[in-house]
Amino acid sequence: MPRLVSFDVDGTLIKSIGARANQLHREAFTAAFKQVFGIDTTIDVIPHHGSTDTLILVAVLVVHGIPKAEAMASLPALQQAMNSYFAANIDRAGDGLEVLPGVVDLLKALKEDTDFMTCLVTGNLEPIGWGKMQALGLSDLFSTPHFGGFGSDFCSGNTEETWRDRAEFIRLAAMKAAGQADGPITARFHIGDAPMDVQAAADAGAVPLGVTTGIYTKEQLLVAAPSATILEGLGDLFYESRYPEMDDVVMVQVKSIAEMGAYVSLLEYGGIEGMILLSELSRRRIRSVQKLIKVGRQEPVMVLRVDKEKGYIDLSKRRVNPEDVAKCEERFAKSRMVHSIMRHVAETCGVELDDLYSQVGWPLYRLYGHAYDAFRGMIPDPEPVLERLRTEVHSGETPAVLTPAVLDGILKNIKRRMTPQPIKIRADVEMTCFAYDGVEHIKGAMRAALAQSSEECEVSIKLVAPPLYVLTTQTLDKARGIEVLTAAVEACKASVEAQRGSLRVKEAARAVSEKEEKLLQEELEAAEAANREIAGDDESEEDFEEGMSVDVDAAPALAIITNAPTRCHVPVRRIDSTEIHECAMQTVCVSPSVGLRPVRSSGRSMMVCRAQAQPAQKRVALGGLVGAAVALPSLLATHPALALVDERLNGDGTGQILGINDASLFWVLAIVFGLVWAAYYNSQRDLGGDKGDDSGLTL
Structure with missing residues (x-):
């Protein structure tokens, strides 16, 4: 049964930057006031942070002397004018906006987990909210078809308690999710950066999760909703140290490109900012910076200098060698998995993420080199890992944060996300034999390949279209699977060549993705369809020949x-x-x-x-x-x-x-x-x- 996670937009998923901060959205307000009432004004005449688009429209009109009843009645025309202006300039929807650190990874993790549905709950009008997500490349990371609660769905006209409208948005989103889900929604979470967000979540019956990525502090969020769980951001620390060390290779995400270089956020260190100088982008002459590095792309880079007092971090892309890239990507994938599990348990069990890390996460990193290895060891039997954690770190006592509910949540997430999945190994070969009994010899070669199967790696072979054959196996051990399939190919080759045939390895044994398997299936279906057509042709020819009766002996001489x-x-x-x-x-x-x-x-x-x-x-x-x-x-x-x-x-x-x-x-x-x-x-x-x-x- 699914759980629903709803997100506020401005200040939570994205933030405004530069002189053109959220420019198109602001222009849409101005265009609507001008078109409907002929008023040349902006939304800056009122305090609008945390409010909804419809309440902002009403409040601005009231300031300009328009009766509230008339302003409320004009909302459909005003919304239409805003949406039309935004759509006409959709190519500028991302101007002055930036995705906050950790957002992409969180949305991807939730997208991959079938237990969760994700949506937007925001004061933006619906076309504007999704327009921003589309411009910044986030729209595909939400549940489809898209749904949520928006400023265009409801407006009470209460400009004093704006959180009440947001609470209604959360309820509407839950109703829409229930209509799309296979079963009832078991739990609801709402994430926002403003006191109105967490207060609305608590009022609507959702678990309030606050982030201090906006203009409000942790204390202000807790005053609005004492039961809320407050995070420093959606891109928390993966490691105990807040800053990387010199010569470390770390994973970053490119935020923007300037004349001096590229500004990036360090994904493993809470999204802190760093800079790749132009001279450190490539060893070769740079003709186009955009071809070397692109905004939004994740890159492994080396740390050159760290100034912890000023927060300056200088990075280099050109000094990273291929071996470092592979190690960095592997470490980052493990750390992201651990962080995803820890954050999910903290949110669902209502404990502080910092406490969970300080009492469980960081000690496991010190004991096992990486918490990922400790989690893997807990899949068959968690007791040895927990016993070592108690005796070597907590003086024989169970960590206070590790309640039965938290431990159960950790174990369930570990087994669901980290249990090894079978890997499909595949090799493509072209096999021919032009001897008198060539078909029988090819069958014998196929039997020789199948004979290389073992209990953990069963080899199978399929004919795609002569002379192309595909050998496959599934295994938990990638190296072992490749070894078995390579031996099967060699046995097949030796058998067919002994009968004056030939075998050419088109693609050596390798792990294949779901996409490659889908393409193979399409090839097999196409070949089957072609065979059906040929069979129909043969049938017609047989009918034609059956209608011809010729006496061979009676045929006259030429x-x-x-x-x-x-x-x-x-x-x-x-x-x-x-x-x-x-x-x-x-x-x-x-x-x-x-x-x-x-x-x-x-x-x-x-x-x-x-x-x-x-x-x-x-x-x-x-x-x-x-x-x-x-x-x-x-x-x-x-x-x-x-x-x-x-x-x-x-x-x-x-x-x-x-x-x-x-x-x-x-x-x-x-x-x-x-x-x-x-x-x-x-x-x-x-x-x-x-x-x-x-x-x-x-x-």
């Missing part, structure tokens, strides 16, 4: 008849029932069996020299071969039963030339074809087919 023109003075001789003439001839190819009309090819008669003539018997043979080559396709097309194919020619899918998978048969066909071509070429040369009209005597 007849080649050559007729000579009557105006020829060369003697005519008949050989093998075929008339041959030693002058230019007209040929007729007849196939009585198919009932085709004779086709006569006519040409100009030509007389050649007797010296060029060859024995008539030779030309008879050549004429017979040429005529047979012309007429044979027609006969076989009409009588498919004659086209009986030797089993050795059935080389479908072998990839060999002309599909012939028998070497001796190939050479026989090649020699026959060569002899026929040589005879045909000689006959053409002797008959003068390649020469002009003046070669010889013409009639």
Whole structure:
């Protein structure tokens, strides 16, 4: 059953910076006053921090002498004017705004946890609130479809107790969440930076969480809601030390780029500000700073200098080597996981995060090098870790903050978030075998690969599309999975190559992401769809062939008849029932069996020299071969039963030339074809087919 976390916007998730702080939102107010009432004014005529957009509209109009009732009645027109102006200038929605440290990580963690729903509860009008989130890249980190409570949803007109309207927003957001959730909302949390936020949360039945990222102090927030849990910010310390040491490699997020360099926030140290000087961005000549570093991107950097008194931290990007990058990213991922668990337990159990860290978190860092390793050790049995914490840190006593509820919350979060998940390992290979029993040999190679399976790593192999095969396995140990799958590929290769086949590793064994698996599944589905289409085509061909009944034994022999023109003075001789003439001839190819009309090819008669003539018997043979080559396709097309194919020619899918998978048969066909071509070429040369009209005597 889901839990709901709602966020205020200004001062909680984002803050205003520079001379153009929240500029577009302020301009929208001015445009609305001008358009609806013709008043040229700004919202600065009243104290507006922590109020809602609709209450600000009413309060400003009252200051300018507009009756409150008239101002309330004009709210729809004023809101429409504000939304229209904001939408028309949406490209400037992020001007003068900046995401606060820790916000992105928190929203990502909540997005990944299916137990939580997240939304906005803010005094902004709904299009303006989501417009800011979109401009700063935060909108996709909230539950979808987007919902929440906004200044455009309700307005009481009570400009003295603005928190009452916010309490109504929180209730409305809870109602919308219940409509989208699979079950009832079990717990509600509201995070804000103003006393009105925490007071409204307490009044609406939500757990109030205050952050001191705005203009209000911890004491002011506690006065408004004594039950509230107050955090210094959404980007708390990951480590006990407030500042990094020189030469440490730390993870930062780029906030802005200036002429001197880039301003960043140190994500592991409460979001404190640091600076990467321009000269420390790259070892090479800098042509474009924007190509080297971008606002919002997370970067590992090295600490050059730390001035704890003034709060100055100088950083370098160019001095970080690839090994340091890998270590920094791994440490940051572990620290973020630990911090997420600790903060979640503190919020749900109502304890101070500082107390939880000081009594549990920091001691585990000192005892185990990293609290992440201690948490991992608590998955099978938490007692050894807890016993060491009691005896070595707390003199045999259980830490006061570690109540049964807190301990239960820690263990549940550890098991849910840190229990190892099976990793899918995959290798892509191309395998072929053109031997006589190639398919059987490939099957044998696949069996050899499957034989490398073990209890913890079961190998499977799939055909994507010939010759591409995919080998996969799932395991908790990534290194072991890669080792097993590599051995399977080697066994498969050895087996198929022993049968004169080949195997090429297209992609070596590696861990694959969910996206890669989705792409593979799409390829398999596409191949299956293609196979279904081919099967349909085969079915049609079978139907066509079944409708043709040809008696092979009754098929008549091929007849080649050559007729000579009557105006020829060369003697005519008949050989093998075929008339041959030693002058230019007209040929007729007849196939009585198919009932085709004779086709006569006519040409100009030509007389050649007797010296060029060859024995008539030779030309008879050549004429017979040429005529047979012309007429044979027609006969076989009409009588498919004659086209009986030797089993050795059935080389479908072998990839060999002309599909012939028998070497001796190939050479026989090649020699026959060569002899026929040589005879045909000689006959053409002797008959003068390649020469002009003046070669010889013409009639």
